[in-house]
Amino acid sequence: MITARRLRRRFYDRETGLVARELLGMHLVHRDGDILRVARIVETEAYLGPHDLAAHSARGLTPRTQPMFGPPGHAYVYLIYGMHHCFNVVTEAEGHAAAVLVRAVEPVANVAGRTAGPGLLCRAMGIDRRLNGRDLVGDELFIARPPRRERLVIVRRPRIGVDYAGTWASRLLRFYIKGNRFISRL
């Protein structure tokens, strides 16, 4: 059972940049009705908290950003540009309001269509706002260690689409697996 390899709460209750890096290579799992969709995480971005001007939590606690302010190991799913969903995992202690955006995945099982981009991977994996706030230490939506431990070369880059965030725009908080062909942008 893949649930035996599921990440526990304490994995998420750590520094967000570290969680973003360690999520690379992990398997994102969505029990979508009778179908178990599995994909390997290959690209992430860290959003550190209210002091990070690129983070949604920088505008304070609002109905939308509520999951970010909640306990670690929960999903934060929101709609962007009126048509695309973005999937994040909440990190660090409750109230810290940090999260990791999953930007690209590589299909492993029951995932069809393109997955190189936050909106595309949500569509391919059947993730939408119904899953907002979902506990990732559960059976419907979770992240699990891959069957084999592998050595990865990780690339660090500035985050995508946050040019408005002043000095925070240039921080190296985007991470991806070097050479992977599912990366959203080089």
Add this chain to the structure above:
DNA sequence: TGCACGATGAAC
């Protein structure tokens, strides 16, 4: 109640 805009993706 109105309005500017976005952690995107696709077309041109």
Add this chain to the structure above:
DNA sequence: TTCATCGTGCAC
């Protein structure tokens, strides 16, 4: 480079 499309947050 432009545009589709609409929820969110904040101004009025």
